[in-house]
Amino acid sequence: MRVTALETFVLRAAPPEVYWGARTWSAGEGGELRNTFPVEARRRYLYSPTIDTVLVRIETEDQVAGWGECKAPVAAGATAAIVDELLAPLVVGSRLDEIAVTWERMYAGMRVRGHDAGFWLEALSGVDIALWDAWGRTLGQPVHALLGGAFRERVPVYASGIPATPDARERAGKLRAEGWTAVKVAIGLSVQDDIAAVRAVSEVFPRVFADAAGQYDVRQALYVGRALQEIGCGFFEMPIPPEHVDGYRQLAERLDVPIALDSLPGRLRALEYLRAGALHVLQPDVCRAGGITETMRIAALADAFGAQATPHVSIGSPVHFAASLSCAAAMPNLDIVEHWIGDNPLSVIAAAPPPRDGAREVIHRPGLGLDVDETKVRALAQ
Numbered sequence: 355m356r357v358t359a360l361e362t363f364v365l366r367a368a369p370p371e372v373y374w375g376a377r378t379w380s381a382g383e384g385g386e387l388r389n390t391f392p393v394e395a396r397r398r399y400l401y402s403p404t405i406d407t408v409l410v411r412i413e414t415e416d417q418v419a420g421w422g423e424c425k426a427p428v429a430a431g432a433t434a435a436i437v438d439e440l441l442a443p444l445v446v447g448s449r450l451d452e453i454a455v456t457w458e459r460m461y462a463g464m465r466v467r468g469h470d471a472g473f474w475l476e477a478l479s480g481v482d483i484a485l486w487d488a489w490g491r492t493l494g495q496p497v498h499a500l501l502g503g504a505f506r507e508r509v510p511v512y513a514s515g516i517p518a519t520p521d522a523r524e525r526a527g528k529l530r531a532e533g534w535t536a537v538k539v540a541i542g543l544s545v546q547d548d549i550a551a552v553r554a555v556s557e558v559f560p561r562v563f564a565d566a567a568g569q570y571d572v573r574q575a576l577y578v579g580r581a582l583q584e585i586g587c588g589f590f591e592m593p594i595p596p597e598h599v600d601g602y603r604q605l606a607e608r609l610d611v612p613i614a615l616d617s618l619p620g621r622l623r624a625l626e627y628l629r630a631g632a633l634h635v636l637q638p639d640v641c642r643a644g645g646i647t648e649t650m651r652i653a654a655l656a657d658a659f660g661a662q663a664t665p666h667v668s669i670g671s672p673v674h675f676a677a678s679l680s681c682a683a684a685m686p687n688l689d690i691v692e693h694w695i696g697d698n699p700l701s702v703i704a705a706a707p708p709p710r711d712g713a714r715e716v717i718h719r720p721g722l723g724l725d726v727d728e729t730k731v732r733a734l735a736q
Contacts, residue, residue, distance in 0.1 A: 355450040355492060359413040360442045360481070362434040363735040364426075365671065366404040367699035373669060374696065376401035378517045378540040379567050396595075397542070397569050405699055406430040407641075407670050409731060410437060410480040412488055414450055420488025421726045423673040424480030425641035429473075436477035440464070445481055450492060453485045457647045471619030475644055482645025483677045483722075490721035497677075497722055501650060501684035508713040509682045511693040512536035512563060514668065518543050518551035526558040529695065535712030536561035536588070536690060541578070542569025549581040556585050561690075565591040568617075572601045576608060583611035588690075589635045589664070592616060602632035616666035620644050621651045628659040635689065637666040640677045649681050657687040667692040671700040676722040683716045703730050 380401045408424040426433040441460055448456045460478045461470075490497045498504045515538040516525045522539065529537055537559050541548035548564070556562045564587050570578065575593035582590055589612040594601045596617040606613045614635035618624050620643060627633045638652040653663035663685045665678045675693070682691045693709055704724045707715055717723030 356415050357412050357446050357448050357450060357485075357488075358415050360437070360445055361411045362437045363409040363411070363731050364406070364430045364434050365409060365700055365731070365734045366402070366406045366430065367734060368404050369699050370697050373401065373405065374515050374517055374540055375399075375567070375668065379542065379569070392569075392571055399567070400428050402428050405669055407674070407700060408433045408437070408477075408480060409671065409673060409703075410484045411728075412445070412481070412484045414488055414492065416492065418488050418492050420484040420486070420491060420721065421673050421724065422480040422482065422484030422487060422645070423641050423671055423677065425476040425639060425670070425674075427669060433473055433477050436473055437481060441477060441481050445485075450485065450489050453482065453489060454647060456485065457482055457645070461644070471623070475619050476642050479641050479643065479645040479648075482647050483640065483673070486646045486680075487721040494720050496718050496720060497646065497680040498683040498716065501646070501680070504683040504716050505686055505688070506683060507716050509679055509688070509716060510536070510690040510713050511709050512538055512561065512690050513695045514538045514692045515540045515565060515695075516551075516555060518548045522551040523554035523558060526555040530558050533711055534695075534709075535559070536563070538563040538565055538591070538692070540565055540567070542566040545574055545578055548578060552582060552587060553585050556587070561588050562586075563588045563591065563614075566593045568592045568595040570594055572598075572604055575601075575605055579605060579609040579611050583609060587611050589614040591637065599626055599630055599632055602627060603630045606632050606634065612662075614664065618643050618652060620648055621655055624652045624655055628655060628661065633661060635662045635664050637664050637692075639666040639668070640681055641670060641674050642666075646677060646681055650684065653681070653685045653687060661687070662689045663687050664689045665691045667694060669694055669696070669698075671698075672704040672706045672724055673722065673726065675706060676704075676717065676724045679714055679717065680722055700734070703727050703734070
């Protein structure tokens with residue numbers, strides 16, 4: 355049960371509509387930001403014009419293949435190079451039944467150089483997911499069973515996302531008609547417009563969440579947060595830049611709306627927020643936060659501090675969604691999971707049951723439960 359091969363695939367595909375995050379916070383043309391403070395140079399993010407990701411395929415000596423995905427919305431080639439040049443030599447030859455040991459070897463590989471987040475952890479995440487998929491397939495068990503079992507058969511999901519633009523209510527109406535029961539609004543454009551958009555969407559949906567992507571300072575976040583709690587917003591995601599842990603503590607202490615954060619590169623960073631009483635909802639992204647191994651550790655930490663776990667997804671392939679679903683099924687402190695509502699050009703690589711009535715059915719097939727079409731992956735690969 356040793357890993358005999360590891361391969362990466364850089365996927366890029368053009369969506370029919372610009373990704374909602376890029377439409378809101380992009381450093382390129384088309385960003386909607388209208389606030390004048392904080393200074394714009396601190397609030398523009400890099401987005402690719404295509405939907406990009408990196409898939410990882412491992413193979414064992416028993417000819418079992420496992421698939422994983424690295425979060426790589428930009429510079430996917432850099433992520434793939436990290437896997438190929440640095441992680442693959444640590445993984446090929448490792449035992450499949452020692453996933454935690456392999457995780458520690460990978461994580462330690464660049465510790466002496468200060469790499470504990472970003473590209474390094476995103477690359478590691480894809481390898482870890484592939485190992486879990488292969489281990490589940492080897493044993494004939496779904497990943498959630500290997501994690502201790504599923505707490506639920508249907509995982510609640512919310513539609514992600516609607517930019518806080520004048521047509522927000524119209525977009526919300528269309529999603530509600532399609533059967534969605536919860537939705538997230540991308541805010542951070544301007545304080546008053548953001549509040550108005552969330553209020554308009556809340557007239558359509560019983561559950562509404564808001565993601566500011568770190569666009570505000572503490573003062574602005576307090577102002578918007580008070581309005582969101584009056585509206586009954588489910589959580590307030592990344593209200594300020596994630597580096598400001600004490601700012602998150604101030605918001606958590608002074609607001610009733612739950613404070614959430616998706617930019618969590620691992621359990622040690624999550625622990626820093628939890629010890630400060632700075633978060634109510636932790637949103638680990640399985641393809642960014644260290645894979646299935648570390649995502650479940652983050653969820654367990656959150657549970658120990660009385661916080662919820664709400665996996666972050668945003669964009670990615672069906673592998674990302676399946677890995678998130680596997681984790682979500684096994685989390686006792688789960689609230690709801692993100693689900694991108696865009697027309698996903700990467701969905702062609704594997705068929706997965708779509709959400710129905712605001713939830714996704716837990717998959718009970720071995721591994722992640724996906725049949726990845728390797729021919730299509732190779733055809734899409736750059």
